Amino acid sequence: MTETTESPEPEDTPAEAAEAQPERPADQSADGSAAGSAARSAVMLLGSGELSRELAWAFQRLGREVIAVDRYANAPAHGVADRSAVVKMNDAEALTAIIDRADPLYVVAESGGIAVDALIAAAERGLEVFPSPRSVRMTQDREGLRRLAADELGLPTAPFWFAGSVEELTAVAEHAGFPLVVKPVAGMRGEGQSVLLRLEDVEPAWQRAIAAGRTPQNRVLAETVVEVDYEITLLTVRTTGPTGPALHFCEPIGHREGDGDVLEAWQPQQMTPAALDVAKSIAARIVNALGGRGVFGVELLVRGDEVYFSDVRTRPQDTGLVTLRSQRLSEFELHARAILGMHVDTIMISPGAAEVTYAGADSVPTEIAPGNVTAALADALAVAESDVRLFNRPDESDPRRRLGLALATAPDVVTARDRVRRVTGVLRKLW
Template identity: 55%
Template sequence: MSAPRILLLGSGELGREVVLSFQRLGAVVIAADSHPDASARAFADDSAVLDLTDADAVHAAIERFAPDILVPATESVAPEALAAAEAAGLSVVPSARRTRLMLDREALRRLAADELGLPTAPFWFAGGIDELGAIAAHAGYPLVVKPLSALPGEGQSVLLRADDIEAAWHRAAPAGGGTPGRVLVESVVEVDDEVTLLAVRTGESVAPGFCEPIGHRHVAGVLEAWQPAPMTPVALDSARSIAARVVTALGGRGLFGVELLVRGDEVYFADVTVLPHDSALVTLRTQRLSALDLHARAVLRLPVDTIMISPGAVEVSYLPGARDNLSGALSVPETDVMLFPAPLGPVGTGRSRFEVVSATAPTVAGARERARQAAQALRGNPLTGSTT
């Protein structure tokens, strides 16, 4: 059997881990990225520097490397290049259509709410400050204003009064990526948890498999995530039903990160990510196959399993600062640390990870406490409380 050739479009820190997951399964990986110092390029079998938003540049890379499979690892890939490659018979994972929809939150939300009938928070779309003000006057406060295409939390604001409208518009509209000049407006829904449900699919005719739900929260430049997130049996069934419907509608294969809002037995659809965001890093410790390994297997149409081997938690920091006590952090039982070099992009955009601290324990509460204490120790803060 000849080794499959994979062109990975996007080669940052997590791209490096994706490269290794593919290589362990015998694939030849070509890593392409817009930045010459992208981490994955040093680990790949071949590499290229190109503007991923330039359709001609992406097409030239396809001609040069003749891959069997295209795997976007970032949302910043020209969707028209992926569509043309798929139309020419090249396998695009998960699919060109899904990648396009991930860049257009308006089309995705209308698919979920209008075509699939999935429960969502009440929402509207605004094309200017005046329209945003009219929506606020009609819907009332508070409201959440989001870009139509951005990383989770990027460009997002909460409207509490009319005086917030102009600032919220200017914060969200420039972050809209491929859909400038329009924003998503949502009513605030009181929820217990924000949850990511990872769904893995190995082919069009294969029902998706699900990992245990991942809870997460983002506070002051730090993402905390834990697995499993506690959910009632009714809520978990609803979450899997919602994820299965949206994944089937999007088509293709690979790993899908379905973002959900949970309140008791009620579950609301929020988003689907091209690749699961950083909350999925908890699976590096909690599952037999991490999210990245599951994605690689699904891309190559290989058998998968979603077995969780231990409760766990991570803290991901996007804030620069001292990291002087690695020994102290690793002295906390069942912990691990991943440190990243200086960011390739501007600091403070939410795109640059500085460290990932992970921990396991017999319980989720114990794992979260261990991750918190290890993160404090790493930055030179004294440990408090038990570390067992």
């Protein structure tokens, strides 16, 4: 059954701090009693984009009913969920009403811009909320997250500053020098981001950053460009069992942005033993500080044996899509298992690579003839050990519309990356 709730946008988004939930084994309510009955065992996904669709399947394969919620109708996960609902995700009152009526056992935040107050209310009445309301608040706020990492945890980061006006950003640029990366304090990966090369770039970068996202903002993060050898995502799985919290690390995933419309990722990224140890230590400290269960994508910058913290995502992400073929359990299966309190493993079964192709900012979806799709797929899948995903449903949960995903495995990463580029080259004929 589909439920639709319309409500006006709130003037202000919730900004109250929330403590992490007490950790307890899965399928146990706040008072310690069993809560895994058929009547109350559903998983509610707050966010129903392309990645949520994969996560919905992962939960369903583990016997859970899935309720997919988003701010617009016919979202990708709505097509596979057992139930769906449409609600303004940053309207705490409306979102709370949806959660109360559905009464799920688990509430899983899979999108940015969710009203944290609604998550706090759900946690207070005994629902399992992942990530914790505090984690959602922190990851919606780059300023709070960066201060947690650098000031409270002492993690190494690139030099950074925050600015609340064009004048403040100009002063930062004059002090820090160039190049300088400017990002909104809230927003999706890459959204509203600019690289400043001279003072004339400051005002356009400011306007670009504050206009990003769906929530008005008037602060930006500026950071020095650190010379690095490569960037990685270290997928870290946090579980909680009878003996307490435990962490599991996937093999590091290297990634790079292509020509503006392609994200390339590969696994494993070769690292020195010293750098890998530091990366795991940084990931463990930030993930344990955030708490909860599930997959955390810790973004790190690496230069030799030096590792710098950059960001963290508290849910599956695009760089982790390579795990659909490289690991025994994908990032979605790991996320679902960890949330449900089940056994996980991070075994990599083959080196692999992935490329996500995105539409341009001004592009308009076009209808592709079935015959052209069939011919392109036939050529793409003729590449050894390849696989393809085409995204043909509207996904308004991400500012960059995904067109397709190319995947490939091989005996080594170099060959896997070569294969996946060939697959992407064929798929480009469709766009």
